[in-house]
Amino acid sequence: MGKAVVAVVGSAMMDLTAYAKLLPEPGQTLVGDLFTTGFGGKGANQAVIAAHCGAEVHFVGKLGRDLFGDSIAENFKRLGINSLHVGRSDIATGVAHIWVDGNGENRIIIIPGANSEIESAKAVAAIDSIDNLAVVIAQCEIKQEVTLAAFRAAKERGCTTILNPAPFQRLSSELLELTDWLIPNETEFRELHGELPSNDEILKSFRPGKNSIVTLGALGAVLIHADGTIEWIPAPVVNAVDTTGAGDAFVGTFAYGLASTMSPLASVKLGVNVASLTVTKKGAQSSYPTQAEIATLS
Ligand code: RIB
Secondary structure (H helix, E strand, O other), X not given: OOOOEEEEEXXXXXXXXXXXXXXXXXXXXXXXXEEXXXXXXXXXXXXXXXXXXXXXXXXEEEEEOXXXXXXXXXXXXXXXXXXXXXXXXXXXXXXXXXXXXXXXXXXXXXXXXXXXXXXXXXXXXXXXXXXXXXXXXXXXXOOHHHHHHHHHHHHHOOOEEEEOOOOOOXXXXXXXXXXXXXXXXXXXXXXXXXXXXXXXXXXXXXXXXOEEEEEXXXXXXXXXXXXXXXXXXXXXOOOOOOXXXXXXXXXXXXXXHHHOOOOHHHHHHHHHHHHHHHOOOOOOHHHXXXXXXXXXOO
């Protein structure tokens, strides 16, 4: 079997994270426990975990001409992620301000910066040019028109498309049609569908005739096949210290699974196991397991 080839059209950010047992109320100042800077951005996180899994990964995105941009570019290089389609902008590299509380739950504000400068024509040219491309992933931290153009190009050449609708925004009907796998978390599912993913009837009515997966945090994930079959996949019990980037770990691992011709169910199981490991460590990409650790999972 050849290498699993995955392209990510998406965001790269520098994560500036404050850890505190309690988070402040409006007008309140609190003393925190730790501050970190780390590599993040939903797109880059998904690219990095797919690379850790063993995929050949191509990143399509934009960085600022600044120190954060330089160190993200260096990180991609170190990890063997193809960055031929990563442009530079005079706008600053995207940053995420993250607060993590004592239960490992986060609150995030992103400033997309250069991520908003990715151009549709460049994304299409990238998708058209990658040899043996199997899967194209996108999220919602870049302009939706860019994702739409990339997915049109991806479907024209027969690739599988995965959209992680995070952070939530209304999605055009054409983009939904071009999306083979839509992967929201519980909150995004409720924002898209109006109710929580609490039973099979609600899940079946989400996207009849199309595939979806809802990630459920500590509860695992639920796989909704296009024919209406539902499969609930539980997660192992772990001690969560920081959930940042866990959803991205799931999406990137799932994409690797599909690109390496694993079944959707096997890909979801691997994704849940990888994501569960990530919450036991702090940070987004800094919490991701190595290829050797992933090889011990199923
Ligand atoms: O999904 C987690 C990511 O969201 C963080 O790494 C942060 O950069 C934001 O994009």
